Amino acid sequence: MKQVVYVASPESQQIHVFRLGENGELSPLQIVDVPGQVQPMVIHPDGHRLYVGVRPEFGILTYRIDHEGKLEQAGMAPLPGSPTHVGTDLQGRFLFSASYSFNNVSIHPINEEGIVTAPIHVLEDIQAPHSANIDPTNQLLMIPALKEDRIRLFDFSLQGAATPHHVEALKTKTGAGPRHMAFHPNQHFAYCINELDSSVDVYQKDVTSGEYHSVQSLNIMPADFKDTRWAADIHITPNGKFLYACDRTASLISVLSVSEDGSVLELLGHHATQTQPRGFNIDHQGQFVITAGQKSDGIEVAKIDQSSGALTTLKEYPVGKGPMWVSILEVRN
Numbered sequence: 001m002k003q004v005v006y007v008a009s010p011e012s013q014q015i016h017v018f019r020l021g022e023n024g025e026l027s028p029l030q031i032v033d034v035p036g037q038v039q040p041m042v043i044h045p046d047g048h049r050l051y052v053g054v055r056p057e058f059g060i061l062t063y064r065i066d067h068e069g070k071l072e073q074a075g076m077a078p079l080p081g082s083p084t085h086v087g088t089d090l091q092g093r094f095l096f097s098a099s100y101s102f103n104n105v106s107i108h109p110i111n112e113e114g115i116v117t118a119p120i121h122v123l124e125d126i127q128a129p130h131s132a133n134i135d136p137t138n139q140l141l142m143i144p145a146l147k148e149d150r151i152r153l154f155d156f157s158l159q160g161a162a163t164p165h166h167v168e169a170l171k172t173k174t175g176a177g178p179r180h181m182a183f184h185p186n187q188h189f190a191y192c193i194n195e196l197d198s199s200v201d202v203y204q205k206d207v208t209s210g211e212y213h214s215v216q217s218l219n220i221m222p223a224d225f226k227d228t229r230w231a232a233d234i235h236i237t238p239n240g241k242f243l244y245a246c247d248r249t250a251s252l253i254s255v256l257s258v259s260e261d262g263s264v265l266e267l268l269g270h271h272a273t274q275t276q277p278r279g280f281n282i283d284h285q286g287q288f289v290i291t292a293g294q295k296s297d298g299i300e301v302a303k304i305d306q307s308s309g310a311l312t313t314l315k316e317y318p319v320g321k322g323p324m325w326v327s328i329l330e331v332r333n
């Protein structure tokens with residue numbers, strides 16, 4: 001499998017592009033100078049476009065991805081707020097941009113050329129939305145609103161409209177600060193990392209009603225950790241066996257096992273990683289975790305032990321300044 005890694009570094013306005021070898025070795029492919037501070041990124045489901053949010057002129061840049069994984073800018077769409085997180089629906093017809101500081105989430109059509117266009121809907125008055133995640137049905141938009149301690153729920157239509165779901169939201173613990181989400185490959189469970197108390201909540205989808213409800217909340221920090229909790233990102237392996245979540249104060253990745261059905265998480269241990277890990281990702285074969293250190297100006301590739309889930313650092317690589325987002329492409333020509 002041919003894979004390509006993209007790392008966004010806002011302070012130096014760059015995207016570093018690497019080829020990921022089967023042994024976890026990264027080889028430089030390209031360094032893209034971005035016209036703006038590049039933060040969140042997402043790859044189109046067809047693998048042919050990369051979308052990135054930029055500031056201080058708020059916008060979504062579309063990059064064409066060539067057969068090797070190299071990027072070429074193809075468009076720029078305006079945004080109604082600073083981009084904190086971007087995602088697409090599962091068919092790749094719409095892009096969602098969540099703005100933490102502007103309390104909104106915008107919905108943008110992706111045109112026939114794969115280019116993101118101006119928003120057709122803006123969901124306002126969501127307090128500090130930290131991400132916008134389409135669930136596996138492609139019909140429910142889940143928006144962790146950090147300052148509401150709720151995951152707001154919206155029905156998403158084929159036309160790209162989002163209307164409040166009849167269950168308005170999923171409530172977290174007070175002061176938890178819901179942030180990023182991951183979905184089990186069996187499509188029955190969603191996991192949300194809470195920034196302010198560094199916990200992970202497990203939500204089960206009822207097979208009959210299709211509604212999510214909370215089934216577990218788990219502390220991801222070491223028992224003796226006393227400092228300010230500051231969690232950031234969460235990802236699950238493609239086979240659904242292990243879940244990884246990071247905390248920036250501790251510069252740790254927590255390793256969690258996922259029960260066979262997806263309902264129960266268990267904290268297995270911690271992996272010391274790059275300083276202030278704000279973004280990381282897992283490759284498509286579930287072999288490696290690649291983590292960006294916002295304060296190390298570098299990334300590391302760590303190998304996943306397939307039976308224990310434990311991480312072993314293979315190598316570190318310098319990138320641009322303040323790296324905070326990692327996206328990984330499976331090249332399909």
Ligand SMILES: O=C1O[C@H](COP(=O)(O)O)[C@@H](O)[C@H](O)[C@H]1O
Nearest residue numbers: 039082083084099100101195232
């Ligand atoms: O991770 C964080 O993100 C929010 C919003 O960040 P931005 O990328 O949209 O500026 C930030 O305010 C918060 O303090 C921080 O923990």
